[in-house]
Amino acid sequence: MYEKEKQLLYEAHLTLEKYGLVAYTSGNVSLRIDDKVLIKPSGVPYSSLKPSDMVLVDLGGKILDGNMKPSVDTATHLYLYRNIEWAKSIIHTHSTFATVFAVREKPLPVLCTAHADVFGEEIPITEYAPVGSEAIGKAVLKVMGKSGTVLLRKHGVIVVGTSIEDALKKAIFLEEVAKMSYFALAKQQVTPLDIDEINKLHQQYHTKYGQ
Numbered sequence: 001m002y003e004k005e006k007q008l009l010y011e012a013h014l015t016l017e018k019y020g021l022v023a024y025t026s027g028n029v030s031l032r033i034d035d036k037v038l039i040k041p042s043g044v045p046y047s048s049l050k051p052s053d054m055v056l057v058d059l060g061g062k063i064l065d066g067n068m069k070p071s072v073d074t075a076t077h078l079y080l081y082r083n084i085e086w087a088k089s090i091i092h093t094h095s096t097f098a099t100v101f102a103v104r105e106k107p108l109p110v111l112c113t114a115h116a117d118v119f120g121e122e123i124p125i126t127e128y129a130p131v132g133s134e135a136i137g138k139a140v141l142k143v144m145g146k147s148g149t150v151l152l153r154k155h156g157v158i159v160v161g162t163s164i165e166d167a168l169k170k171a172i173f174l175e176e177v178a179k180m181s182y183f184a185l186a187k188q189q190v191t192p193l194d195i196d197e198i199n200k201l202h203q204q205y206h207t208k209y210g211q
């Protein structure tokens with residue numbers, strides 16, 4: 001059942017790992033197929049994940065196919081699918097630089113051309129919401145803008161895509177622009193010493209310092 005879609009979803013998880021956006025078991029991807037959703041099984045390391053492990057659920061969370069428990073974030077994904085008509089794929093990661101902004105409880109401002117190109121807006125941040133229920137989905141919907149990309153306060157990121165490729169592209173570019181922004185913001189304006197102080201110190205060093 002849905003062999004092609006399971007393979008596609010499996011490969012999306014490998015792509016996240018290839019780009020260093022997930023580690024061991026963290027994060028998850030889902031794919032909407034009409035009124036059903038395929039999603040990663042919970043807590044399976046990427047190194048042992050298989051296409052046949054993907055779990056098929058209905059929009060209410062009932063398991064329709066699969067031998068494993070679905071992702072702990074299934075309720076979040078389903079809440080977003082039920083409320084965003086154009087959502088076809090959702091990605092959740094803890095990608096490092098984007099999550100640094102989420103942990104610092106700051107939205108990600110538009111500081112570079114790539115951010116404007118892909119997202120066209122500041123990436124908003126949710127209120128804090130606990131894992132394992134619809135709470136994260138509700139918090140995401142409250143702040144989500146046209147980019148379909150949101151920082152989860154103290155947690156990670158959610159990306160909503162019109163396809164699995166669209167969601168992957170946004171997840172990958174989000175981390176790239178977050179990294180550039182992190183380093184850009186870390187560059188502080190450093191004031192040089194006053195010229196009179198430089199001259200005084202230099203003079204002292206060469207005439208009085210030492211024995």
Ligand SMILES: O=C(CO)[C@@H](O)[C@H](O)COP(=O)(O)O
Pocket residue numbers: 025026027028040041042043044070071072073092131156
């Ligand atoms: O953020 C969380 C839970 O806090 C998740 O992203 C986990 O990191 C992955 O959970 P599963 O999808 O394996 O259940």
